[in-house]
Amino acid sequence: MSIEVKWERDDYSRVPYRLYHDPEVYAEEMARIFRGPTWSYLCLEAEIPNPGDFRTVWIGDTSVVVSRATEAAGGAIHAFVNRCAHRGAQIVRKTHGNAPEHVCIYHRWCYRTDGELIGIPFRRGLKGEGGMPKDFDMAAASPQRLKVANVNGMLFGTFSDKTESIEDYLGEFGMGMVRRFFHKPIKILGYSRQLIRGNWKLYAENLRDTYHASLLHEFFVTYGVDRATQKGGVKMDARHRHNMNHAYTATDTQEEAKAAYAGTAGVKLDRMRLRDTKLLEHSAEFADRMNLAGPTFFPNCIIIQINHSMGTRQIRPKGVDGVEIFQTLFGFADDTPEMARHRLISANLVGPAGFVSMEDGEAIEIIQKSTLNDPDAANIIEMGGRGPITDLEHRVTETPVRGFWSYWAELMGVEAPGGVR
Amino acid sequence: MRVPDTIRHAASDLMAEYGLLIDEDRLEDWAELFEEACDYKVVIRENVEQGLPNILIWCDNKDMLRDRIASYRDVNEYNLHWDRHVIGPPRFCGEAAGVWTIEASYSLFQTDLEGASRLFSVGRYRIEFALAGESARIKTATVIADTGLIPTLLASPI
Numbered sequence: 413m414s415i416e417v418k419w420e421r422d423d424y425s426r427v428p429y430r431l432y433h434d435p436e437v438y439a440e441e442m443a444r445i446f447r448g449p450t451w452s453y454l455c456l457e458a459e460i461p462n463p464g465d466f467r468t469v470w471i472g473d474t475s476v477v478v479s480r481a482t483e484a485a486g487g488a489i490h491a492f493v494n495r496c497a498h499r500g501a502q503i504v505r506k507t508h509g510n511a512p513e514h515v516c517i518y519h520r521w522c523y524r525t526d527g528e529l530i531g532i533p534f535r536r537g538l539k540g541e542g543g544m545p546k547d548f549d550m551a552a553a554s555p556q557r558l559k560v561a562n563v564n565g566m567l568f569g570t571f572s573d574k575t576e577s578i579e580d581y582l583g584e585f586g587m588g589m590v591r592r593f594f595h596k597p598i599k600i601l602g603y604s605r606q607l608i609r610g611n612w613k614l615y616a617e618n619l620r621d622t623y624h625a626s627l628l629h630e631f632f633v634t635y636g637v638d639r640a641t642q643k644g645g646v647k648m649d650a651r652h653r654h655n656m657n658h659a660y661t662a663t664d665t666q667e668e669a670k671a672a673y674a675g676t677a678g679v680k681l682d683r684m685r686l687r688d689t690k691l692l693e694h695s696a697e698f699a700d701r702m703n704l705a706g707p708t709f710f711p712n713c714i715i716i717q718i719n720h721s722m723g724t725r726q727i728r729p730k731g732v733d734g735v736e737i738f739q740t741l742f743g744f745a746d747d748t749p750e751m752a753r754h755r756l757i758s759a760n761l762v763g764p765a766g767f768v769s770m771e772d773g774e775a776i777e778i779i780q781k782s783t784l785n786d787p788d789a790a791n792i793i794e795m796g797g798r799g800p801i802t803d804l805e806h807r808v809t810e811t812p813v814r815g816f817w818s819y820w821a822e823l824m825g826v827e828a829p830g831g832v833r
Numbered sequence: 834m835r836v837p838d839t840i841r842h843a844a845s846d847l848m849a850e851y852g853l854l855i856d857e858d859r860l861e862d863w864a865e866l867f868e869e870a871c872d873y874k875v876v877i878r879e880n881v882e883q884g885l886p887n888i889l890i891w892c893d894n895k896d897m898l899r900d901r902i903a904s905y906r907d908v909n910e911y912n913l914h915w916d917r918h919v920i921g922p923p924r925f926c927g928e929a930a931g932v933w934t935i936e937a938s939y940s941l942f943q944t945d946l947e948g949a950s951r952l953f954s955v956g957r958y959r960i961e962f963a964l965a966g967e968s969a970r971i972k973t974a975t976v977i978a979d980t981g982l983i984p985t986l987l988a989s990p991i
Binding site: 600601602604605606608628634684686691736756757760764765774775777 | 875877879880883885886887888889890891893894896897899900903904907908909910911912981982983984985986987988
C-alpha cells in the first residue's frame with residue numbers, strides 16, 4: 413500500500429488537511445514511521461532500576477514492554493512487542509512492575525524477561541498424546557525485539573535493522589541536549605496523561621511551532637515566564653526532523669515586552685499579577701542558563717524544561733483522531749528538600765492542567781473538528797519565511813514545522829518533486 | 834466512628850456547596866470554603882499507587898488558589914464547558930484537635946456548549962475540615978482522580 417500527496421509547494425508551507433484525517437495515511441505512518449527507520453523514545457532507565465523491572469509503553473500503536481532482564485537472563489535492557497506469539501494476546505497487562513518472567517494468561521505461554529519465548533504448557537502433550545509439533549521453533553516464534561539505545565539513561569528503541577546509529581539519528585545537537593538534561597542521576601516524580609481528540613501530527617507540529625508559545629499560552633507572557641522578546645531561538649538537526657525551542661532567563665525587559673505585545677488582542681501583560689509568586693521563582697540550574705528548553709525528537713518525544721520543571725513526553729497516537737500525551741516528570745537525585753518541593757510546585761506549569769500547556773489540548777481539538785469537511789484545503793505555514801529550512805536566532809517562526817513535514821514526506825515516500833529537506 | 838450530628842450536617846452541607854459552587858461557575862465563592870492556610874491538590878491514582886508525588890494542580894495556600902481562579906478567568910484558554918459534580922456521602926476517617934477527615938467519591942461530567950455531555954473524571958476526595966461557627970471550612974482538599982487519562986485538558990477545579 414502507498415499513499416499519494418499533492419503538495420501545493422515544494423517547501424511544505426501548505427499541508428492538506430486530509431493528512432490529519434485519512435485512516436490510510438495513519439496506517440502507513442504506523443508502519444513506515446513508528447515501525448520504520450526511526451528511534452522512538454521508550455522510557456527512562458531510572459524507571460526500571462532493578463533486574464526484572466518493566467514498563468509497558470506505546471510506540472505508535474504498538475504496545476511494547478521495556479524490561480531490565482533478570483540476572484539469569486543477562487541483566488541488560490530489552491524492548492519487545494507485547495503480544496503473545498500464540499494467539500496475539502497482550503503478554504503484560506500492567507503499566508509497570510517487577511517479574512521473574514512474563515506469562516500470557518490465556519494459555520500460559522511463558523517469556524523470559526528479555527522477551528524470548530521459553531515455555532509452552534503441554535508442549536510435549538500428555539501421556540504421548542497431543543502437544544505441539546516436534547519441530548516448533550520457540551526462539552523463532554518469540555515476539556519482535558526492538559534494538560535499544562541508552563543515552564545517559566534515556567532509552568530509545570527502533571523496529572528496523574536499517575536505522576542509523578542513535579548518534580547519527582539525534583545528531584550532535586540532540587545527543588548534546590539529552591546529555592545536558594541527564595548529566596547526573598535523576599529521580600522520577602510521577603506521570604500525567606492527557607487524551608486529545610486530534611491527530612498525533614498536530615501535537616508534533618505544536619512542539620515545532622515556537623510562534624504559538626507566547627500567544628496561545630498567555631500565562632507565559634502575562635507573568636513573564638517566556639516572551640518572544642527574550643534571547644532565544646530555534647535549533648534543528650541537519651535533516652530538520654528534530655528541533656529545539658529555547659530561551660534564556662532574564663534577557664529582556666518589561667518595557668521591551670510591552671512594546672512588542674502592544675495591540676495584540678488578548679495579551680494582558682502588566683494587568684495581572686500573581687498573589688503568590690513562588691511558582692515563578694527560578695535560578696539558572698544548567699550551565700547554559702536556559703530557563704526554557706524543549707528538544708523535540710522525531711517521531712514521538714520531547715524533553716521539556718520550563719523553569720524548574722523537567723519532564724519527557726511520549727506521543728502515543730490513538731487512531732487517526734486521537735493522541736495521548738504521556739508525561740514523565742523528574743527531578744535530580746541530589747535535589748534539596750526545598751528544590752524537591754519547588755519542582756512539584758513548578759509542576760503546576762505543565763501537564764494537562766498546566767498554566768502554560770493546557771491550551772494545546774483545546775487548540776488541537778478545534779483544528780481536528782473544523783478541518784474534517786475539507787480534505788483538499790491546506791493550512792499556511794509561512795511564519796519565519798518560505799523556501800529553505802534553516803536555524804533561527806529568533807522565535808517568531810514555525811519553520812521547524814516544515815522540517816517535520818519534509819522528513820515525514822521522505823519516510824512516507826511522498827516527497828514533493830524537488831522538495832526541500 | 835461516632836460523629837456528632839452537627840459535624841455530619843456541616844460535612845454534608847460543605848460537600849453540597851463544594852460541588853454546586855463549581856458547577857455554577859462561582860469559583861471565587863468556592864475558594865471561600867477554604868481557610869487561608871489551606872492546601873488544594875489534584876493528583877492521579879496511578880501516581881498515588883506508586884508512591885509518586887507528582888501533582889496536576891497544587892495550591893499550598895489560598896492565594897495560590899485565587900491565582901488559579903484568576904488565571905482561569907482571564908489568562909488560560911480551555912474547552913468551553915459546564916461542570917456537573919455528583920458527590921457521594923462522606924465517610925468519616927478520623928478527628929484530631931477539632932479537625933475532621935472525610936472521604937467521598939465523585940463523578941464529574943462535562944457538557945459542551947452544544948449540550949453534549951461526557952464523563953470527565955471519577956475519583957475521591959480526602960478532605961480535612963474544622964468548624965468555623967456552624968459551618969465547615971476546608972484545611973486540606975486532595976482530589977485523587979482515578980481518571981488519570983485527562984480528556985482534553987483540566988482547567989476548572991474538581
